[in-house]
Amino acid sequence: MKKQASEAEQQTAHARRQAEQSEKQTEEARAQSKAVAEQLEWARVDRERAQAESVAAWTESVGNDLVVVVQNQSLTPIFDVRLATCLGTDNRPKRYYAARKTVLPPSKDDGHKLAPATATIMNLEDWRKKHPKNPLPRVDLIFKDKYGIEWQRHWDGQLHPYESEQPFPTEWLKADGTSLTATP
Secondary structure, three states: OHHHHHHHHHHHHHHHHHHHHHHHHHHHHHHHHHHHHHHHHHHHHHHHHHHHHOEEEEEEEEOOEEEEEEEEOOOOOEEEEEEEEEOOOOOOOOEEEEEEEEEEOOOOOOOEEEOOOHHHHHHHHHHHHHOOOOOOOEEEEEEEOOOOOEEEEOOOOOEEEOOOOOOOOOOEEOOOOOEOOOOO
């Protein structure tokens, strides 16, 4: 009887060790699965962000005129491109509507040159008077990539997904200084 009880205890102890080992293996498998899922997510984000990273915008002077330049160094077009010039200070940027294009194909070294809209032109002279050492305003840019993801590159170079239901940010202004998204 003692022998049977001893054997039963040994079998129980062995079963516990196997269960603990199995639980440990399950936890290790879960951790590996989580790590692989995180790696796949980062790869997806990198893949989606790659085209957006290849797009930038700035302004240039052509004689006395201002042009907005959009550089798309990716291999595919960008869509629903919206631009605003930043005619303010770093602390108080005033972003005036500049241009909108349905499609911009990949560009060569010079980029796509666009004439700015009235909202920018009407406020440009005041900007140039206040900033004689740097009369070229910076640019905000919103566009859709080949995956249909909307991106915004701020005047300071920051890039992030544009997640608004509005086609324009509320801080983008008309020529009279009112928001593009304000309702009359």
